[in-house]
Amino acid sequence: MPIKLEHMSHVYQKDSPFQADALEDIDFTIEDGEMLALIGHTGSGKSTLAQHLNGLLSPTSGRVLVDGEDINEKGANRRALRQRVGLLFQYAEYQLFEETVYKDIAFGPRNQGLTGDALDARVREAFARVHLPQEALEKSPFELSGGQMRRVALAGVVAMQPSVLVLDEPIAGLDPRGRDELMQVIDELHRGGVTIVLISHNMDDVARIATRVAVLDKGRLAMLGTPREVFARGDELARMGLDVPQTFQLCRALREGGLDVPDCLTHEELADAICRALGKEEAHA
Numbered sequence: 001m002p003i004k005l006e007h008m009s010h011v012y013q014k015d016s017p018f019q020a021d022a023l024e025d026i027d028f029t030i031e032d033g034e035m036l037a038l039i040g041h042t043g044s045g046k047s048t049l050a051q052h053l054n055g056l057l058s059p060t061s062g063r064v065l066v067d068g069e070d071i072n073e074k075g076a077n078r079r080a081l082r083q084r085v086g087l088l089f090q091y092a093e094y095q096l097f098e099e100t101v102y103k104d105i106a107f108g109p110r111n112q113g114l115t116g117d118a119l120d121a122r123v124r125e126a127f128a129r130v131h132l133p134q135e136a137l138e139k140s141p142f143e144l145s146g147g148q149m150r151r152v153a154l155a156g157v158v159a160m161q162p163s164v165l166v167l168d169e170p171i172a173g174l175d176p177r178g179r180d181e182l183m184q185v186i187d188e189l190h191r192g193g194v195t196i197v198l199i200s201h202n203m204d205d206v207a208r209i210a211t212r213v214a215v216l217d218k219g220r221l222a223m224l225g226t227p228r229e230v231f232a233r234g235d236e237l238a239r240m241g242l243d244v245p246q247t248f249q250l251c252r253a254l255r256e257g258g259l260d261v262p263d264c265l266t267h268e269e270l271a272d273a274i275c276r277a278l279g280k281e282e283a284h285a
Contacts, residue, residue, distance in 0.1 A: 008062035040216035054085035086162035092153035126159035147178025207245040
């Protein structure tokens, strides 16, 4: 279920003294089944773009097509769209409100009309996908850790069985363990066939799991490519206030020190590259 953004722009408070151009001429397609990372400096338009993907915002100009359908056309079924394109806001645990984890996860499917065994199965399936301890299901979500609460909020979106999942800074504010656990869940959802749009400031995560990276700068699409293609343009990213992954930084330092290693996306790839480079040096010694 691809999402096509056709020359999309968004202006806040248009034709007022407070007019602000948030997005300008965004034109690309989010392909079915990919893991697209959306990166950019604070204020670059990432969250605004994310809210267009399931119709929370409408473009000032241009179109958003989901599976070929203009979602902002008169008569478009927004409710059905939001079941297909799920959105998890930043600090999503603030959206939890029910007495138990079970009831919170059940809220969306119940509004879809599910009841009885069908509802129970949907809740338990979504709960299982976020890897929380079984006893948490009947607890208040507010008794859980911050990372666990974030996963409950994610389970509530997953329970709607969306084809596309848009995640706005899902690991913001979490400790290292909470970040790792949540990123594992996101990776598993993607491997299970869900298209993921991930807004993130963590370039190491982006390098490790993204299939493509879109870079926003002052509301415009500045770059679009694979993680290797995008992070190879480190000087341009730096001018936008963005870093490259630690592995890229280390590879550059090694090359400056005389060790011939290519840019690497993951620690495993870097370790292999160092071993190969050292082996070549020994062979020429």
